[in-house]
Amino acid sequence: MFDKLISLEGKYEELTASLGTSAVQNDANEYRKQAKAFAELEPLVTTYREFKAIVTAISQAEELVNGGDPDMRELAVEELADLNLKKEQLSNQLKILLVPKDPNDERNVLVEIRAGTGGEEAALFASELYRCYTRYAERQRWRVELMSLSEAGQGGIKDVVVNIEGRGAYSKLKYESGVHRVQRVPATEASGRIHTSAATVAVLPEADDIDIQINEKDLRVETFCSSGPGGQSVNTTYSAVRITHLPSGLVVSQQDEKSQVKNRAKAMKVLRSRLYDMEMRKQQEAIAKDRRSQVGTGERSEKIRTYNFKENRITDHRVNFTTHQLAEVLSSGDLSELLDNVTMYYQSEKLKEATAN
Numbered sequence: 509m510f511d512k513l514i515s516l517e518g519k520y521e522e523l524t525a526s527l528g529t530s531a532v533q534n535d536a537n538e539y540r541k542q543a544k545a546f547a548e549l550e551p552l553v554t555t556y557r558e559f560k561a562i563v564t565a566i567s568q569a570e571e572l573v574n575g576g577d578p579d580m581r582e583l584a585v586e587e588l589a590d591l592n593l594k595k596e597q598l599s600n601q602l603k604i605l606l607v608p609k610d611p612n613d614e615r616n617v618l619v620e621i622r623a624g625t626g627g628e629e630a631a632l633f634a635s636e637l638y639r640c641y642t643r644y645a646e647r648q649r650w651r652v653e654l655m656s657l658s659e660a661g662q663g664g665i666k667d668v669v670v671n672i673e674g675r676g677a678y679s680k681l682k683y684e685s686g687v688h689r690v691q692r693v694p695a696t697e698a699s700g701r702i703h704t705s706a707a708t709v710a711v712l713p714e715a716d717d718i719d720i721q722i723n724e725k726d727l728r729v730e731t732f733c734s735s736g737p738g739g740q741s742v743n744t745t746y747s748a749v750r751i752t753h754l755p756s757g758l759v760v761s762q763q764d765e766k767s768q769v770k771n772r773a774k775a776m777k778v779l780r781s782r783l784y785d786m787e788m789r790k791q792q793e794a795i796a797k798d799r800r801s802q803v804g805t806g807e808r809s810e811k812i813r814t815y816n817f818k819e820n821r822i823t824d825h826r827v828n829f830t831t832h833q834l835a836e837v838l839s840s841g842d843l844s845e846l847l848d849n850v851t852m853y854y855q856s857e858k859l860k861e862a863t864a865n
Contacts, residue, residue: 512606513556520546520553552605559598566591607858612713612788613679618781619711622667623660624687626705631664633690633815634707636838638668641681643841650674655774656764669778671714678713683826683850685711686812693818702818706811714777715784722780728752729772734763751775758782813846822846827853 523546526532532539569591572584621637623630645652655669672681689706734748748763749771760782762775814823815834822837823830829849836842 509602509606513552513602516549517553517556520549523549548609552602555598555601555605559595559602562591562595562598566595603859604855607855608861610679610682612682614676615678616671616673616714617677617681617711618655618669618671618714618778619681619684619709620667620669621665622708623665624706624708626690626703628660628662628664629690629692629694629703629705630707631660631666632662633688633705634668635663635665637688637707637709638665638670640838640841640843641672641684642670643839644843645672645674645677645841647841648674648677648680650677654764655778656762671777673714678711680847680851681711682713683847683854684709688813688815689811690815691817692815710785712781712785713788715780720780720783720787722753722776722783726754728754731768747771749775751779753779753783756783756786758786824850826850 523542527539527542527546532542566588569584569588572580573588575581575584619641621634621641623634626633642652651673653671653673655671657668658666660666687706687708689704691702691704693700694703728751730750730752731746732748732750733746745766745768747766747768748761749768750759750761751772752759758779760775760779762771762778765771765774812824812826814825815821815838816823817834820832820834821830822832822834824846827850829846831837831845833842833845837846
């Protein structure tokens with residue numbers, strides 16, 4: 509770990525000197541690039557320098573403890589206890605700061621929820637997950653925009669896409685991608701037999717125009733009459749939009765708005781984020797084929813979590829964490845404990861990788 513810290517401190521000092529030169533100051537793009545790198549390193553280097561000062565102070569206090577003056581020894585023993593505590597705190601801070609930052613962490617997200625195996629029960633569970641994530645977003649004071657919704661019977665959902673805007677939204681929700689399994693007795697089950705159903709969740713970082721350049725020639729845009737609830741315009745105007753990205757084969761349909769222009773804008777937003785997610789996964793797979801994070805590799809088919817209603821239990825299988833607050837999680841969006849435990853696990857894994865290099 510300390511070899512890494514020494515190297516980063518050296519890089520920080522190089523940037524400090526470079527930012528003071530006229531060559532960099534006269535080049536706006538280069539200055540912006542180096543200033544960003546400097547700002548990212550500053551908290552780490554500041555903490556490291558404070559850590560080194562504490563180590564020096566501990567060494568001096570130990571000399572006094574081993575010295576001949578009884579009065580100074582007593583004072584040094586007290587100071588040594590405080591210094592060692594501070595050293596441990598700073599060491600933990602350094603470990604956290606060494607974890608590589610995900611460049612997408614501050615982005616907004618698109619959350620896609622789809623009913624999986626289980627028929628009507630799966631659709632009802634998808635609806636509950638949708639409520640859970642929207643209420644969690646409300647707790648964080650984030651903005652939620654419904655992008656598309658396909659309803660099923662009995663209040664269930666076939667699939668839904670929502671845009672969640674808020675600081676750190678991706679960093680909080682990125683590990684939710686995967687298959688969520690529910691075990692419970694359906695209301696229509698007379699014998700009381702427990703059924704197992706599933707829904708899939710995909711969390712995509714929202715892509716900017718500059719992230720993904722889409723050539724209009726690569727798009728096939730079709731318009732059609734919208735279906736479902738919507739008033740007089742339903743089935744009378746060609747407001748619904750279906751966009752096919754020919755190179756990737758991705759297809760996005762949007763019909764929630766009465767305006768064709770608005771539907772197209774929403775569809776392009778979803779398409780851009782899916783293409784960005786696809787490109788991001790390709791890069792990650794090339795860098796680390798054996799990476800353990802299922803989100804990183806994009807393998808969404810693996811079951812990540814089980815919701816057992818009979819036992820009021822939620823188990824996250826990736827980190828072997830269980831909570832008995834199922835009702836609070838699904839009804840109120842109280843996801844913090846689950847998200848914190850999963851995030852801590854992946855941060856520790858990243859720290860191992862960072863300090864091993």
